[in-house]
Amino acid sequence: xxxxxxxxxxxxxxxxxxxxxxLPPSFRHLLGTDGFGMDIATRIxxxxxxxxxxxxxxxxxxxxxxxFLGAASGFLGGRLDDLLQRATEVxxxxxxxxxxxxVLTALGDRLLxxxxxxxxxxxxxxxxxxxxxxxxxxxxxxxxxxxxAGQHGLGILARHLLPNTMSPALAQFSINCAWSLQIVSGLSxxxxxxxxxxxxxxxxxxxxSHYLVTGQWWVSFFPGMAIVCAVYGFQRLSAFLRDWTKTG
Amino acid sequence: MRVPRATAIAALAAATACGPAARGGADxxxxxxxxxxxxxxxTLDGIFASADRSLEVIMNCYEPLMTHAFRKEGTIRRxxxxxxxxxxxxxxxxxxxxxxxxxxxxxxxxxxxxxEVTAATVAxxxxxxxxxxxxxxxxxLQEIGRVAGIESIRVTGDYELKVRTEERNPxxxxxxxxxxxxxxxxxxxxKHGAGSxxxxxxxxxxxxxxxxxxxxxxxxxxxxxxVRNDSYWRGPAPIGRVVMKVVPAAADRMMLxxxxxxxxxxxxxxEEIEALSQAKGLRILSIPxxxxxxxxxxxxxxxxxxxxxxxxxxYALPYDxxxxxxYFGRARRAVGPVPxxxxxxxxxxxxxxxxxxxxxxxxADAGFADGLDVELAMDSGSPDExxxxxxxxxxxxxxxxxxxIRKLTPAxxxxxxxxxxxxxxxxxAFWWVYDPAYALLLGYTSEGFLNHVxxxxxxxxxxxxxxxxxxxxxxxxxxxxxxxRIIEDVPSAWIVQPxxxxxxxxxxxxxxxxxxxxxxxxxxxxxxxxxxxxxxMGR
Numbered sequence: 001x002x003x004x005x006x007x008x009x010x011x012x013x014x015x016x017x018x019x020x021x022x023l024p025p026s027f028r029h030l031l032g033t034d035g036f037g038m039d040i041a042t043r044i045x046x047x048x049x050x051x052x053x054x055x056x057x058x059x060x061x062x063x064x065x066x067x068f069l070g071a072a073s074g075f076l077g078g079r080l081d082d083l084l085q086r087a088t089e090v091x092x093x094x095x096x097x098x099x100x101x102x103v104l105t106a107l108g109d110r111l112l113x114x115x116x117x118x119x120x121x122x123x124x125x126x127x128x129x130x131x132x133x134x135x136x137x138x139x140x141x142x143x144x145x146x147x148x149a150g151q152h153g154l155g156i157l158a159r160h161l162l163p164n165t166m167s168p169a170l171a172q173f174s175i176n177c178a179w180s181l182q183i184v185s186g187l188s189x190x191x192x193x194x195x196x197x198x199x200x201x202x203x204x205x206x207x208x209s210h211y212l213v214t215g216q217w218w219v220s221f222f223p224g225m226a227i228v229c230a231v232y233g234f235q236r237l238s239a240f241l242r243d244w245t246k247t248g
Numbered sequence: 249m250r251v252p253r254a255t256a257i258a259a260l261a262a263a264t265a266c267g268p269a270a271r272g273g274a275d276x277x278x279x280x281x282x283x284x285x286x287x288x289x290x291t292l293d294g295i296f297a298s299a300d301r302s303l304e305v306i307m308n309c310y311e312p313l314m315t316h317a318f319r320k321e322g323t324i325r326r327x328x329x330x331x332x333x334x335x336x337x338x339x340x341x342x343x344x345x346x347x348x349x350x351x352x353x354x355x356x357x358x359x360x361x362x363x364e365v366t367a368a369t370v371a372x373x374x375x376x377x378x379x380x381x382x383x384x385x386x387x388x389l390q391e392i393g394r395v396a397g398i399e400s401i402r403v404t405g406d407y408e409l410k411v412r413t414e415e416r417n418p419x420x421x422x423x424x425x426x427x428x429x430x431x432x433x434x435x436x437x438x439k440h441g442a443g444s445x446x447x448x449x450x451x452x453x454x455x456x457x458x459x460x461x462x463x464x465x466x467x468x469x470x471x472x473x474x475v476r477n478d479s480y481w482r483g484p485a486p487i488g489r490v491v492m493k494v495v496p497a498a499a500d501r502m503m504l505x506x507x508x509x510x511x512x513x514x515x516x517x518x519e520e521i522e523a524l525s526q527a528k529g530l531r532i533l534s535i536p537x538x539x540x541x542x543x544x545x546x547x548x549x550x551x552x553x554x555x556x557x558x559x560x561x562x563y564a565l566p567y568d569x570x571x572x573x574x575y576f577g578r579a580r581r582a583v584g585p586v587p588x589x590x591x592x593x594x595x596x597x598x599x600x601x602x603x604x605x606x607x608x609x610x611x612a613d614a615g616f617a618d619g620l621d622v623e624l625a626m627d628s629g630s631p632d633e634x635x636x637x638x639x640x641x642x643x644x645x646x647x648x649x650x651x652x653i654r655k656l657t658p659a660x661x662x663x664x665x666x667x668x669x670x671x672x673x674x675x676x677a678f679w680w681v682y683d684p685a686y687a688l689l690l691g692y693t694s695e696g697f698l699n700h701v702x703x704x705x706x707x708x709x710x711x712x713x714x715x716x717x718x719x720x721x722x723x724x725x726x727x728x729x730x731x732x733r734i735i736e737d738v739p740s741a742w743i744v745q746p747x748x749x750x751x752x753x754x755x756x757x758x759x760x761x762x763x764x765x766x767x768x769x770x771x772x773x774x775x776x777x778x779x780x781x782x783x784x785m786g787r
Contacts, residue, residue, distance in 0.1 A: 014642075015642075016638060016639060016641075016642035018569060018572075018573035018639070021573070035519070035635065036635070036638050036639070105657070105660075191628050191655055195652065195653050195654065195655065196634060196637065196638055196653050196655065197638045197641070197653070207634075209499065210498070210499055210519075210520075212499070213499045213502050213503060213523070214523040
């Protein structure tokens, strides 16, 4: 639906029209309009593009980098392992939202900064998962056999160990997407990350929250429901991937 | 499907009334006034204060040397532009030389501790302004008042002192209403100075004035409590205690007011005021003000260093629509650098009208036929500006000016603006001194302290410098000429003058509106019984 947003909706997601301000849900505007006269359904559809893209764009680099680092850490051990573990623990010790607010305030709340920040925050979880998978496997028979066959460390890591990390890492990936989506929405709600009047669910909830007091519940309710549905969807996807990779 | 606004407010108010805040019951206690404010005090030292809440507490706990006269207009009492009356001073007069001012102190103005304000106290006040390092009061006295230093002030009697300005300067009288012109109790300062004769640290978080109230308690981030000064020279205030509760979210302030947990709520947006205007039991005041919302354009930064681009922006704005849809009619169209309502503003210039075609033509002439990409900065702490920014962005887009909105926190916005780093920004200008010369001097001369757009015109500098010391029709002619030139150069696009809005329970009476928008609690009272029957009994 996000991909088909321009086809599905006749409205401009950033089209200001004062004559259409705060219209309740109707056949003309299925989910009503907001304080700028923008069609909420249209903005939710276009917002899905931004939110899902942000979620994927921040979780995907973390998946690749974190899984590789975690597997290398578990396989090689020694000082590299110690160093990586301490680094991830330090990163995880920061309260995420406060850390994100501080970084975005310092570097500027641009979209690219937000993606990079979320990617960095997401890395430790993959490091931990991959390491926990690889650690018991490094002295497994198939690894010893590979060593006997003359394969070097990187080859063993890439061909024999990393594939074993895929199942839990992919299951974590969709959970991570949901989590990133919540963080993006939360930061937008606080006024960081996405600029007005871009369609973004968290920002829409924030802008609509002013109207709850005066009875225009639809302005924040529907974007809020979009976040709930997306997060639930990611969690179902995670369960599916976990089962699929196990049986596969 | 839609819940009516008044019903929604009533329902939320009922829910809020069950909470702990309401059990304290602002509405039922006639000796305490509970006020909802969006922010906290930053300092209570009048020579440094610039934040609204700091100034509001200072104006209630100190007695200024001069104040504005007020009279009833319609249903409210408001200040009379340009007409000053004595506060701690009984009288102020200018000698024939045009330079020497005689300040006669009002006998009987007492501090809560019993000490009296005398000529020596006022001289001490000026001395503190000049002596404390980094004092904003020194800037005001020297640069605006044209008082060279403490050597220009001479005590000539118990209740009389003379102040000499460097040149003829009508602005001197007008700056005596400001927070730095509020006498303090020298005995208290001597007691709390801790090695410094001026007790800067103590004064930042305490009060030592002769105003109608004194500070009882300040819990940072939570509330400020003021208690009545029973020895106030005008007589004790009707309300014994004022509690200013810090409630940052406007929606929360609205609910608490509707539930009766707050008596008065400050700083609501026009949209919020519009919503509250339908609720029962409330009184909404929406008073024309002289603050001006403008689109600042950095005159030293391309492309806004080209007057054609600045004019294109000015013609791109749909002024009437903004007034109607962002401010719900609770504003006036701004027409220039000197706000409507300023005394001596006799000049009328045809304002820039909405004309996207003309805007595009000017842009093409300036070499931007394909349009322009700009960044529009705004202060995230201003209640109406987010809505305004979105409407302005849409209007600029119709003139082929593509704007990206950049929301900055209040602190970052203030710093970037002061350093003239913002190319295009929404801003609200408010002039503490009610005089066209003050506005032009600070906002539009090359060295102006508040000239955030970097506007520079040698002609305007020269004319304003001449106007400062001129009097009568000559002064007005010079100021009008300076304003005409500034409007032609359009360093900022002046959009609207939004009303000052205040919401209160309908049993609160006696409000007097002053030009600085600070509520003087001394004039307020709480009515018992039917509010409608007893209204008008305020002081």
